[in-house]
Amino acid sequence: MDFVMKGDLCYSDSPECLTTLPGxxxxxxxxxxxxxxxxxxxRYAALPLIDxxxxxxxxxxxxxxxxxxxxxYRGLGMDLELIEWLNRRAFPEESKYADLAYAGRAYDLFMxxxxxxxxxxxxxxxTLHAPATLLLMEKLEAAGLRGxxxxxxxxxxxxxxxxxxxxxxxxxxxxxxxxxxxxxxTRIRPMVTPRFIPSCTDALMTRLSALARRYDAxxxxxxxxxxxxxxxxxxxxxxxxxxxxxxxxxxxxxxRTVMAHVVYPEEGEIALLAERGVTVAHCxxxxxxxxxxxxxxxxxxxxxxxxxxxxxxxxGQTIDMFRAITDAVQASKLYWRLIxxxxxxxxxxxxxxxxxxxxxAFFGKVGTFHPGYELDALVVDDTxxxxxxxxxxRERLERALYLxxxxxxxxxxxxxxxxxx
Amino acid sequence: MDFVMKGDLCYSDSPECLTTLPGxxxxxxxxxxxxxxxxxxxRYAALPLIDxxxxxxxxxxxxxxxxxxxxxYRGLGMDLELIEWLNRRAFPEESKYADLAYAGRAYDLFMxxxxxxxxxxxxxxxTLHAPATLLLMEKLEAAGLRGxxxxxxxxxxxxxxxxxxxxxxxxxxxxxxxxxxxxxxTRIRPMVTPRFIPSCTDALMTRLSALARRYDAxxxxxxxxxxxxxxxxxxxxxxxxxxxxxxxxxxxxxxRTVMAHVVYPEEGEIALLAERGVTVAHCxxxxxxxxxxxxxxxxxxxxxxxxxxxxxxxxGQTIDMFRAITDAVQASKLYWRLIxxxxxxxxxxxxxxxxxxxxxAFFGKVGTFHPGYELDALVVDDTxxxxxxxxxxRERLERALYLxxxxxxxxxxxxxxxxxx
Numbered sequence: 001m002d003f004v005m006k007g008d009l010c011y012s013d014s015p016e017c018l019t020t021l022p023g024x025x026x027x028x029x030x031x032x033x034x035x036x037x038x039x040x041x042x043r044y045a046a047l048p049l050i051d052x053x054x055x056x057x058x059x060x061x062x063x064x065x066x067x068x069x070x071x072x073y074r075g076l077g078m079d080l081e082l083i084e085w086l087n088r089r090a091f092p093e094e095s096k097y098a099d100l101a102y103a104g105r106a107y108d109l110f111m112x113x114x115x116x117x118x119x120x121x122x123x124x125x126x127t128l129h130a131p132a133t134l135l136l137m138e139k140l141e142a143a144g145l146r147g148x149x150x151x152x153x154x155x156x157x158x159x160x161x162x163x164x165x166x167x168x169x170x171x172x173x174x175x176x177x178x179x180x181x182x183x184x185x186t187r188i189r190p191m192v193t194p195r196f197i198p199s200c201t202d203a204l205m206t207r208l209s210a211l212a213r214r215y216d217a218x219x220x221x222x223x224x225x226x227x228x229x230x231x232x233x234x235x236x237x238x239x240x241x242x243x244x245x246x247x248x249x250x251x252x253x254x255x256r257t258v259m260a261h262v263v264y265p266e267e268g269e270i271a272l273l274a275e276r277g278v279t280v281a282h283c284x285x286x287x288x289x290x291x292x293x294x295x296x297x298x299x300x301x302x303x304x305x306x307x308x309x310x311x312x313x314x315x316g317q318t319i320d321m322f323r324a325i326t327d328a329v330q331a332s333k334l335y336w337r338l339i340x341x342x343x344x345x346x347x348x349x350x351x352x353x354x355x356x357x358x359x360x361a362f363f364g365k366v367g368t369f370h371p372g373y374e375l376d377a378l379v380v381d382d383t384x385x386x387x388x389x390x391x392x393x394r395e396r397l398e399r400a401l402y403l404x405x406x407x408x409x410x411x412x413x414x415x416x417x418x419x420x421x
Numbered sequence: 422m423d424f425v426m427k428g429d430l431c432y433s434d435s436p437e438c439l440t441t442l443p444g445x446x447x448x449x450x451x452x453x454x455x456x457x458x459x460x461x462x463x464r465y466a467a468l469p470l471i472d473x474x475x476x477x478x479x480x481x482x483x484x485x486x487x488x489x490x491x492x493x494y495r496g497l498g499m500d501l502e503l504i505e506w507l508n509r510r511a512f513p514e515e516s517k518y519a520d521l522a523y524a525g526r527a528y529d530l531f532m533x534x535x536x537x538x539x540x541x542x543x544x545x546x547x548t549l550h551a552p553a554t555l556l557l558m559e560k561l562e563a564a565g566l567r568g569x570x571x572x573x574x575x576x577x578x579x580x581x582x583x584x585x586x587x588x589x590x591x592x593x594x595x596x597x598x599x600x601x602x603x604x605x606x607t608r609i610r611p612m613v614t615p616r617f618i619p620s621c622t623d624a625l626m627t628r629l630s631a632l633a634r635r636y637d638a639x640x641x642x643x644x645x646x647x648x649x650x651x652x653x654x655x656x657x658x659x660x661x662x663x664x665x666x667x668x669x670x671x672x673x674x675x676x677r678t679v680m681a682h683v684v685y686p687e688e689g690e691i692a693l694l695a696e697r698g699v700t701v702a703h704c705x706x707x708x709x710x711x712x713x714x715x716x717x718x719x720x721x722x723x724x725x726x727x728x729x730x731x732x733x734x735x736x737g738q739t740i741d742m743f744r745a746i747t748d749a750v751q752a753s754k755l756y757w758r759l760i761x762x763x764x765x766x767x768x769x770x771x772x773x774x775x776x777x778x779x780x781x782a783f784f785g786k787v788g789t790f791h792p793g794y795e796l797d798a799l800v801v802d803d804t805x806x807x808x809x810x811x812x813x814x815r816e817r818l819e820r821a822l823y824l825x826x827x828x829x830x831x832x833x834x835x836x837x838x839x840x841x842x
Contacts (some may be wrong), residue, residue: 071810075823076816078750079768096810107807276463291754291766317747317823326738329499333712338759345712347500388493388527395497402496402738405826 007052020393036369061321062122062359062375064281065310068165071110095161113140120376122147130177140325144419150193171207196222223259244269284331286315298343308359322404379411428473439770441814457790466508469574481541481797482742483780485702486681486731492531521640524553532560541797565840571614592628644680665690705752707736719764729780743825800832
């Protein structure tokens with residue numbers, strides 16, 4: 001079904017340029033956007049018009065890194081640092097997903113929150129349990145969302161309840177899951193998901209890399225999140241020149257790879273990530289909450305590395321991507337002030353671009369309202385933010401991003417389909 | 422009217438110790454708290470019981486630094502740094518409050534948001550306009566809030582629309598306002614408010630200091646927010662040994678003074694603030710948004726400086742004090758990671774203490790549920806944060822603080838009086 005939406009449009013033309021069209025028209029042809037117009041061309045005159053007068057219409061947000069099973073304890077245990085936090089919060093919670101009834105309850109809450117959120121596309125971690133991960137994918141797909149989910153692979157340095165038997169078994173389990181998920185789901189696709197170097201033996205990494213190629217699946221993992229973790233990787237793989245190389249040795253750095261964090265890239269690693277076309281999921285809230293630091297986003301961008309944003313729940317406390325945008329701006333200001341005054345802070349327009357076009361590129365042509373892009377859109381009611389003077393659409397957008405709690409997403413389109421009833 | 426409230430109580434016993442009482446009883450005698458109990462003593466058996474079963478009951482929050490006229494543009498212009506932001510956002514907006522009709526509209530929105538917020542006590546800046554500031558005080562008092570508001574004084578380095586004629590006139594205007602406000606209002610009291618050193622001549626500072634003593638009024642201002650501002654103060658008052666001394670020379674550092682920010686205290690200044698009994702309003706969001714940096718809160722606390730939290734709208738984008746608490750934790754983690762690993766991050770319990778007891782001390786015995794404290798309390802419905810497993814009251818509090826957008830404050834008591842209808 002083709003149609004036209006009318007409202008106050010905001011979208012990125014480039015990283016620096018946020019375009020607004022007050023009372024503009026957005027033409028939708030099937031899954032795709034046919035363009036944003038001040039006045040719609042006459043050839044679209046016969047299409048049905050959905051009037052969202054006075055509401056903001058924005059591209060959907062792309063959350064490149066979120067742990068579905070950690071949603072259950074978001075906002076808890078934030079006084080801990082990474083490794084302690086994994087042992088005391090993440091691993092005990094993730095163990096519960098062996099119980100499919102528990103997984104169903106927890107993933108229902110995740111799915112409901114994700115559906116209501118600003119996110120239209122996501123890359124998410126499940127647990128190592130294939131049945132629970134299939135259930136998660138089923139729920140996300142039924143909710144109308146698009147993107148990737150991964151059964152986590154981990155066969156060392158993990159608690160007994162979250163450690164696969166050995167590399168061979170873990171590889172077989174991953175392959176069986178890849179097959180089943182690939183056959184059952186069309187909008188939420190499987191993604192190979194080694195947890196991170198410390199959790200995966202070399203033998204498992206070799207198998208997972210081969211599986212990604214054989215099943216034409218993308219891959220996600222964690223890279224250079226925290227100083228003690230980086231030190232641990234160095235001990236585990238002394239022959240690698242660094243953490244990024246530890247993945248590269250297994251052929252895991254490709255244009256179909258998302259690496260979360262990259263807070264402390266070493267000499268040469270930034271160039272390697274750019275060369276391999278890897279997408280970095282910048283997760284500012286998580287990096288602060290679990291005391292990792294601040295990722296050098298400006299340096300990554302200057303070097304041509306692809307960057308999108310991730311909420312990283314539950315390292316990040318919220319799945320709200322509007323908050324991730326302003327968190328990215330705030331973190332970049334502190335990076336500039338405290339670490340490197342030659343790294344200019346991200347503007348709000350740039351962070352908005354990262355959350356939409358930047359992350360969207362991982363899913364195809366996604367993230368803005370140019371013709372030919374898949375039509376992911378949010379319809380935002382910002383009347384909960386009254387103001388004593390007239391505001392421009394750009395100002396209303398700024399305010400909605402900085403104060404998302406006072407706005408309501410009243411409709412959300414994913415690849416042209418409205419998903420809120 | 423005396424009464425008893427029942428609910429899931431959380432309050433501070435000390436900076437490190439957060440006490441919870443699931444299904445506990447809070448006894449209110451007049452304005453005061455008569456204690457929190459697992460089982461209420463029999464002498465209170467005849468008091469009416471208000472049952473907030475399943476809801477969190479917390480002390481009210483104290484916002485030590487907020488600019489009422491800047492609420493109108495919160496969340497806007499955040500890509501600017503302090504001085505540019507003052508010139509392009511703060512000053513043009515504040516100029517509008519010469520128009521009492523505009524002030525009425527804008528302050529209605531501020532008052533409504535403040536009433537609905539977690540804040541029960543505040544220290545707020547108005548503008549230099551006495552009529553608009555009286556209107557602000559009238560609205561805040563009618564809303565049931567308590568605390569202080571200040572007509573701003575500024576007679577140099579300000580745009581023509583926001584510059585008082587000279588020190589004599591500015592002093593007379595402040596005095597007339599102090600008199601009228603002091604006579605008209607009982608719960609929102611006047612506070613002497615020199616904007617900051619760069620905006621006030623020595624002659625004006627001398628007068629304001631005398632007025633504060635003559636009218637027994639507290640005083641608020643800004644101290645060491647931003648490096649270029651500190652440099653400016655050094656040029657303006659080369660005879661002062663530092664920014665704090667620039668105030669101290671006028672007798673403005675006293676136990677009845679709130680100084681916002683203190684991001685870059687110089688050698689000896691921390692000890693001076695401790696010695697004078699000044700309360701520092703730590704405003705983490707604002708310090709990040711306008712790129713000032715991170716205040717050394719741990720150092721201030723170790724030195725015995727009194728510290729509370731401020732939202733500093735519109736340097737901070739939100740008046741939400743729950744967010745200020747978690748912002749303070751997050752900022753302290755980055756301070757620890759990026760500036761000084763000997764400054765331990767604030768725990769959530771400590772930041773909660775700062776927002777309640779820490780700031781509350783400026784208003785008397787305010788900020789916790791110990792007997793004899795004035796009873797400021799929030800009743801929080803956190804059912805918007807469903808969870809797949811049982812949570813303790815402490816965990817529910819953590820989650821409410823980290824995810825305030827999903828909670829609702831259903832009732833708020835200020836000095837024993839419910840203020841939400």
